Amino acid sequence: MKLRVRDIGEFGIIDKIISLIDGPETPYGMGDDCAFLDFGKEGIAVTTDMVAESTDIPPGMKPQEIGWYAVAINISDLASKGARPLAFFSSIAMLPETPVNFIDALYRGMRDCCSEYGCYIAGGDTSRGKELMISGTAIGRVRREDFIPRKGARVGDVIALTGELGLPALGLDILLGRKKKRCKRAIEALLMPKPRVKEGIYLAEKHLCTSSMDTSDGLASSLHQLAKASGVGMEIDFDLLPIAKEVKSYTHDDEELERFILYTGGEFELLLTMSNEKFEEASKKLNIKKIGIVKDAGINMKKDGAIKELKDKGYTHF
């Protein structure tokens, strides 16, 4: 039988690709959120992320929001490494019958998100395609000694998180008509995510973290990925999770609540590990919450006095 992409899934494909690559021994590259390229005193973090109409764009999303989103997901990867956004590049495939106004609004959205985070659109490419497809590459400045890798978490470290959980998932259910409530904050969290650039740069420059990534694949999947990179386990505490109040009130049971806060992608918070002492220091300046502790093994959640395993599921493309 011929093995197909859907049989091995997104992470299977990524592992396959990594096994084929024979780049130099770099400090950070494949498998991290950004590659690091060293220029002596300075260095850059580089990341690339793609948005496809049929997969990533919820119904009713406006072109300006799509543009914002395509930039924000890339900038979030820079933020998770502590890099300062410098330049953005986009390749866009589109149908020939796409209205020019649509492209105009799309680029305004990209430009607005770039300006918001101190970078600019420095280049791009356009092509015809069977659907709208935006591939972005973001470049940020960061010194080698400041770059926060995925690998580095130590047993006993605090697991910390910026912001709140669950709003993008709630927003998606509202857009899909599965929730009848209105919630502006949830829709905005989904359609116009605000990457944690300020937080990432602060944490990096002060050398406060042992590892970091963003939660774009959902919290549970991110915990699995971060733990795997460092060869450790993670235990979070349900009672410590910073769940948005609307998410608490609009979900009808614990199963739904857990789906929203653990297993849905589109969240762009920073998931961090750091010593207890550094966490105390960081939390004086930044809105970050302790949500658990790095353990020897296992990805678990403490809830109602019991420890339960967190499944490695979240958003994947196949």
Add this chain to the structure above:
Amino acid sequence: MKLRVRDIGEFGIIDKIISLIDGPETPYGMGDDCAFLDFGKEGIAVTTDMVAESTDIPPGMKPQEIGWYAVAINISDLASKGARPLAFFSSIAMLPETPVNFIDALYRGMRDCCSEYGCYIAGGDTSRGKELMISGTAIGRVRREDFIPRKGARVGDVIALTGELGLPALGLDILLGRKKKRCKRAIEALLMPKPRVKEGIYLAEKHLCTSSMDTSDGLASSLHQLAKASGVGMEIDFDLLPIAKEVKSYTHDDEELERFILYTGGEFELLLTMSNEKFEEASKKLNIKKIGIVKDAGINMKKDGAIKELKDKGYTHF
């Protein structure tokens, strides 16, 4: 009437996009083959180029060749600025039913092209899409004073070209069944283009050129673009054009010959302008030919004693 992308064409869309961008005043950026980012002593050239199955991939092209091609077109942009390839990033959209072997071969092709030109695959993204779509970003090292821009051609400069003309167009006609001849060199020129990296770096480091770009949109279109960037005209001489011998013998009339050498994309030679003196110096080391002279205005070709206008047509996506 609603204006659509196909109504204004690829260059219309690009002009539209450039008008929306409000980046800083950079020495080279939008409108050049690469953006330049300055890090003091060092700098980088960055380019992004996309390959879509339905538009850019001729019938029968193997996955390994597609991978090579996706890297080569980006490296060619670096070469045209004199940048030394450093790292490559790819975002790939694919159908879930894509065989894993296909992806494997695709990445081997990308890896081979990267190694050939001294760089490596440093990162990427995968996504589901309605067709195979590869967006690549290449980063190369180049010092600010070495970067060869598109803008800079001066009236009286020699117009020079690396390599030979017409093979990729011949290869395409063979693959499409429009030519019954076999020609391995033509097929290879089309499917596995060899960017002029060595030539570009030499020309840049010796400061031999006043402007440069690659001929990926075809020679006529490239002459128009290069002339427009510098506000000059171009006059090439048909008798000086380095036409591949197979192209001469396999085309049945002058109209077809001109289509092959002037109006077909997929050629990755460097189109250069330089002083007569520098051309003499460069041609001692490199296989480059003088094909014309930079003029005040007009894009023309001298042929059989007459001057005729070269149409601004070539490969575009819409």
